[in-house]
Amino acid sequence: MIQSTSVEKALKIIRCFNEKNKDLSLNDLNLKLGISKPTLYRLCYILVKEGFLSKNKEMNTYRLGVNMLEIANSYINTSNFVSSVDNILEELSKEFGETVTIYKRDGFYRKCIMRFEAEYALRYAVQVGERLPLDKGAAGKTILSFFEEDERYRYYEYIGTDKIEQEKFEEALNNIKTNGYYVSYGERDKFLASAAVPLFGNGKKIFGALGVSGPIQRFSEKIDKENLNSLIKYGYILNNLVKHFE
Numbered sequence: 001m002i003q004s005t006s007v008e009k010a011l012k013i014i015r016c017f018n019e020k021n022k023d024l025s026l027n028d029l030n031l032k033l034g035i036s037k038p039t040l041y042r043l044c045y046i047l048v049k050e051g052f053l054s055k056n057k058e059m060n061t062y063r064l065g066v067n068m069l070e071i072a073n074s075y076i077n078t079s080n081f082v083s084s085v086d087n088i089l090e091e092l093s094k095e096f097g098e099t100v101t102i103y104k105r106d107g108f109y110r111k112c113i114m115r116f117e118a119e120y121a122l123r124y125a126v127q128v129g130e131r132l133p134l135d136k137g138a139a140g141k142t143i144l145s146f147f148e149e150d151e152r153y154r155y156y157e158y159i160g161t162d163k164i165e166q167e168k169f170e171e172a173l174n175n176i177k178t179n180g181y182y183v184s185y186g187e188r189d190k191f192l193a194s195a196a197v198p199l200f201g202n203g204k205k206i207f208g209a210l211g212v213s214g215p216i217q218r219f220s221e222k223i224d225k226e227n228l229n230s231l232i233k234y235g236y237i238l239n240n241l242v243k244h245f246e
Contacts, residue, residue, distance in 0.1 A: 009035055010043050014052060014064070023061040054107070066104055066111050070129055085241055089116035092234050096227060098214035101126055102199070102242070103139045105208050108158050110140050118214060126213075135159055135169070136188040138196035139211035142181070145173035146198055146206035181228055185216055193219035195228065197235035199242050207242050210235050 016024060016032050024032075029040050044062055047053040051067030085102070093100040093116045103110040109131040126132070134140040134155065147155065152173070156166045176182040183195045194213035201207035212231060213219075 006043065009033075009039065010047060013040070013043055013047065014068070017062075017064045023056065023059065023063050025059075025061045029062075066106055066113065067129075069104075069113055085114060085238065086116070088234055088237060088241075089114065092116075092210075092212065092231070093118060095230055096212045096214070096222065098212050098219060099126075101139070101211045101213065102238070103132070103143065103196075103208045103211060105143050105206060106131060108134060108155055110134055110143055110208060113208075132188070133159075136184075137192075137211075138182045138184040138187075138194040138213075139209040140188075141173065141184065142176055142196040142198050142209045142211075143206055145176040145182075146200075181232060183223060183228075185220065191216055193223075195223060195231055197232050199235060200239050201242060210238055 012033055012035075013029060016029060021028075026037050026040050026044070029035070029044075030037055033040075035043075044053060044055070048055050048062070048065065051065045053062045054065040055062050089100045089102070096118075098118045100116045101112055102114040104113045105111075110133075112126045112128050112130045112132070115126060115128060132140060134144040144152065144155065152170075153166070156169065161169065181195060181197045183193070185193045192213060193216040194211050196209045196211040198209055199207045210231070
């Protein structure tokens with residue numbers, strides 16, 4: 001009898017996750033696969049470290065990680081919904097004349113999962129897979145504003161803010177949540193401006209954000225109510241598509 005290799009076992013673990021089984025514990029995986037818990041723990045640790053799984057430490061469960069999306073993109077980049085997203089990003093980029101990015105929440109960070117770059121030689125570019133903070137920049141703060149209250153305060157503790165800073169954050173985040181968008185100038189980079197709207201996944205939980213970014217001077221000259229309404233409109237459209245990425 002040929003024994004399964006570690007790679008085969010890891011692939012079997014990944015295949016356990018689907019629409020009906022988004023979150024699984026070691027016990028769940030043990031029952032499904034019959035692989036010993038020490039082996040499952042070791043393989044899941046490696047898969048989490050490499051971004052193919054993510055771990056909910058409070059619930060002690062696992063789900064597919066964002067790196068699965070990056071690999072899947074090379075396979076599904078001709079599918080209808082990905083093509084539709086690409087078309088939306090291209091349209092929005094042409095309307096603003098700036099780089100457009102979709103960020104997905106990745107724990108206490110945001111991760112770029114799709115982008116369409118501006119045609120200007122001087123433009124803002126972020127790499128797919130790059131992780132950025134949540135406390136600086138339009139996309140980051142937009143995502144953070146839709147955290148549950150207890151999650152926000154855990155985040156404040158994570159980044160080391162005091163009570164006065166927390167109160168300022170809460171006021172700013174409440175305004176973002178009320179307005180449904182946020183525009184930032186020089187928060188993460190003194191030469192960069194950006195605008196963002198939230199994107200919601202299944203169960204209307206915060207998925208990430210749709211952002212437009214560019215050099216401050218050029219960006220500030222073109223940002224107006226009409227453009228912000230367009231960004232909000234595209235955000236509504238994308239909300240029906242990003243569920244495919246969960």
